[in-house]
Amino acid sequence: QVQLQESGPGLVKPSGTLSLTCAVSGDSISSSNWWSWVRQPPGKGLEWIGEIYHSGSTTYNPSLKSRVTISIDKSKNQFSLKLRSVTAADTAVYYCARRWAGATAGLDYWGQGTLVIVSS
Amino acid sequence: DIQMTQSPSSLSASVGDRVTITCRASQSISSYLNWYQQKPGKAPKLLIYGASSLQSGVPSRFSGSGSGTDFTLTISSLQPEDFATYSCQQVYFTPPTFGPGTKVDIK
Numbered sequence: 001q002v003q004l005q006e007s008g009p010g011l012v013k014p015s016g017t018l019s020l021t022c023a024v025s026g027d028s029i030s031s032s033n034w035w036s037w038v039r040q041p042p043g044k045g046l047e048w049i050g051e052i053y054h055s056g057s058t059t060y061n062p063s064l065k066s067r068v069t070i071s072i073d074k075s076k077n078q079f080s081l082k083l084r085s086v087t088a089a090d091t092a093v094y095y096c097a098r099r100w101a102g103a104t105a106g107l108d109y110w111g112q113g114t115l116v117i118v119s120s
Numbered sequence: 121d122i123q124m125t126q127s128p129s130s131l132s133a134s135v136g137d138r139v140t141i142t143c144r145a146s147q148s149i150s151s152y153l154n155w156y157q158q159k160p161g162k163a164p165k166l167l168i169y170g171a172s173s174l175q176s177g178v179p180s181r182f183s184g185s186g187s188g189t190d191f192t193l194t195i196s197s198l199q200p201e202d203f204a205t206y207s208c209q210q211v212y213f214t215p216p217t218f219g220p221g222t223k224v225d226i227k
Contacts, residue, residue, distance in 0.1 A: 104170035
């Protein structure tokens with residue numbers, strides 16, 4: 001059974017860097033899947049942040065591209081998100097998820113989500 | 121970005137009802153449309169991909185249709201566990217974008 005688990009600080013100061021890690025079990029991070037980050041501000045809809053392939057190839061949401069880095073650690077079977085220069089608008093539940101490598105692919109496995117609050 | 125709209129934004133229904141939710145894209149996205157179900161405090165769950173393909177393990181009472189700009193999610197006979205929020209997602213253009221969601225609650 002594929003499982004994803006987010007971890008990281010739940011509170012980040014404004015102008016700081018949000019850092020989260022997603023540990024993957026039940027699947028190899030080197031498999032033919034893309035590994036994604038999605039966020040959801042409280043009471044609002046879902047926003048796609050970006051994704052990474054095991055080759056290191058990344059795709060980011062243009063609205064966040066200047067502040068986001070997604071990286072992969074094959075030795076630990078995990079991938080990570082860094083979001084720089086955060087503001088209160090970045091307060092959200094952050095999810096990691098898996099997308100299979102297909103044109104119409106959906107996000108078929110998700111982590112439980114972790115709430116990150118940006119506040120001083 | 122491609123804008124996704126959904127209607128209605130919420131609906132009340134009874135167990136056994138047939139429920140239809142509509143999703144519209146601001147540009148044609150062929151059949152590159154996915155549907156998710158989300159319950160409070162939980163991660164979304166993929167129901168339908170490619171507009172009409174049922175994700176493994178999802179009950180057959182869920183179905184999807186449409187192409188181009190207009191899509192539909194249908195629940196043929198609403199069950200107690202189906203009360204949730206349903207969101208569509210286009211994956212034709214980057215970035216993938218989600219609809220605002222349709223909340224289905226108990227009448």
